[in-house]
Amino acid sequence: MARITAGVTTSHVPAIGAALDNGRSADDYWKPVFAGYEFSKEWIKAEKPDVIFLVYNDHASAFSLDLIPTFAIGVGERYEPADEGWGRRPVPTVEGHPELAWHIAQSVIQSNFDLTMVNRMDVDHGLTVPLSLMFGQPDAWPCKVIPFAVNVVQYPPPSGRRCYELGKALRKAVESFDADLNVQIWGTGGMSHQLQGPRAGLINAEFDNQFLDRLINDAESLSHVPHIDYVREAGSEGIELVMWLIMRGALEDRVNCLHRFYHVPASNTAVGHLILENTGNRT
């Protein structure tokens, strides 16, 4: 049986990808950001996940205003890094896991979450920057990835509650897959940031750290926080944090926090990062 062993959350700031791609990761500005992932890179080397179910948002790359799916699961064989206006990131092609992805799609839709299935799409920094942060710069990504795109660009995004409950359905789906696979779930985006208008640059470290606390120990009540609270307290783009609740819903109620990191700033954004492990998965 496949099982979800751990969850990872991380911000996916595009400038982090640019810093890596352009050889600036050792600069004074970026050093503390990458230092926060040193533990994580060692940890994941030892964990060797077979598949990462990667929750992220597309930033008007694969999905324009022509088509705006609320939840889209990648069921394809592979995905190329998107050209977001400055050329494609020089990172490996992302290999999918169509068999597991289709299994999850069927199971989750029959649990009343109406997903959009996508065979062909490019994946942008929202998906590739977390891979870079966790795996560095390999010639090929060391595992399969199922991209799961959440609409947080066009209002209204799905509620935190909906995301959390979707996570629970995902867990059931993975656990009913008849192959021995080590699956991780990642929730990306956030933390507080606002990229637009006169309020751009907003950071709310207190909100962010409470969010981290509650995501670990009090996710059930955290999932009831309404959209407006994210926008007001964490900035218009801070709403990305609802994606972390999908990750959390897919884990057990009690988890071990193996690693926690918070840093301001990376470009316009507060960087947050957690590694959470299911308590029941150790053999």
Add this chain to the structure above:
Amino acid sequence: MALEKPYADVPGTIIFDADMSRKGYHLNQFCMSLMKAENRAKFKADERAFLDQWPMNEEQKQGVLTRDYNRMMAAGGNIYFLAKIFSTDGISFQDAASTMTGMTVDEYKQMMLNGGRSIEGNRYKENSNNG
């Protein structure tokens, strides 16, 4: 009955809702076209001519030509779509964001290094009843 907009009293912020999306459809789809290198080249060669191929209104076109991101947002632009314009210009997200705040690029950079814009005083519009 009109849809509720609980975010209307957040200062300095435009939420990309149904009304903005309807208004900005062509502006945003023009931005999407800049994801192709050949379109970026055409746009750079003659911005006005490239824009005139899109059914955008003059306000939207002027916003693009003057790189006034607040103006583009007010005309229905969404920041992730507009990002294709400043990426085409080779400008970073941070530098582009700073242009919307009335601060210089350096002042904005320094504010971020100091921990970002404070939430205190930035939750509600001044004239709202909740502040």
